[in-house]
Amino acid sequence: MGQRADNISPKAPARPLGGIVRAGVVTALAIAFVAASVGFVYFLSQLRGAETAPERQADGIVVLTGGSSRISDAMELLAAGYGKRLLISGVHPTNDANDISRSLPDSQLLMGCCVDLDHSAVNTRSNAAETRRWARERGFKSLIVVTSNYHMPRAIVELAHAMPEIELIPFAVVGEKWRDEPWWTSGATLRLLLSEYVKYVAAELRVRLADLGLDLTPELPDQPGGASPRRPATAQAN
Template identity: 75%
Template sequence: MSLQPDDRSPNRRAARPRGWLRAAIVASMALAFVAAAIGFVGFLSQLRGVETNPPRNADGIVVLTGGSSRVSDAMELLAAGYGQRLLISGVHPTNDASDISRSLPDSQRLLSCCVDLDRSAVNTRSNAAETRRWARERGFKSLIVVTSNYHMPRAIVELSHAMPDVTLIPFSVVGDRWRDEPWWTSGATFRLLLSEYAKYVAAEVRVRLADVGLDLTSDLGEPALRRATTAQAN
């Protein structure tokens, strides 16, 4: 009489599906990790390490607040004639032009004649909505976008989705910390990049879904629109 276990026993048959399920889960997690790593590398490849002047002038300039030297760099571009007017988007509600002029005393003339302040934007998506209103009011068809290099990919996603008919020219601000040390040697910078990459992916997914008519969120106070894909959608 054989004492070997019967492969056809209920316990053995039940174990096999569980084993395949575990293998499938592990394989899926490994593929997701590889895809995320490849995407992160692609995200990093979009980040500029040095500041370069815009290749051409534009109708206007918009700077998204939140990082060091963004506003001062935008003012320099305005002073150099790269745009007719500047929108500073995301200004704190309690701040006004005098607060900015104190930090940029050499820009008083420009602040009084050629700078508009947006105090309602609270994130990148609302930055895009307010910039769209500003550009439409003035008939601008091209904008220089000023923000930090790590924030630029997400900013372009949001702005191009909000204004598919406006030409966007990126001007990436490179902070001192980015210049002084490689990002992979700083835990804080690495965490910042991971966080920004996650937000960038989320923005890309939301925009792509909206392009095929799955815009399930309201458009920042404007009526929600379920739009089908058009030739202009980005």
């Protein structure tokens, strides 16, 4: 009996699978956090802290609505001869040229001759689709893009994907709040930047997948004359 017991080898200790899984999860989360932090820093590096005149003139100008002073800055660029025509993309369906003229009295002549309104766009992606249709109808090969500095990276991603043959010249609008205080001292500004960063990453991923032939959310084809469905009156762009 004693000899038989001696021949029985002891059981190997059980592998700590739970600990390995936990370590793997923690490592993955740490890598994701570092990657997100590096990406956020890169995103911030693209944001301009001051408004600078476009490097040169372009065929046209497009302004994406949704932020303060975007339209007025775009009108100033048009008046200065930086483009032949201006597209205001994402105008609320209940607003027309007269509403904009009343808010910008000095722009009435330009509104009558050189400004087009897009009421169809509901987000940055549809801004890009409507801008592409407008630019192609007029044979434009270069555009000055006017939008807020925090929105510019995502806008350029969407516009460049929609019309890679057209040169894009960014003009970033810098709001008063951005100039008055550092973004990291304002909870509201920080939340805005984090939200925009997430949207920017999502746009980058979707565009890169589409370039590989994996377009999970294909856009509707261009419709002539801007006949795409109009958004509800309560919708807002960008």
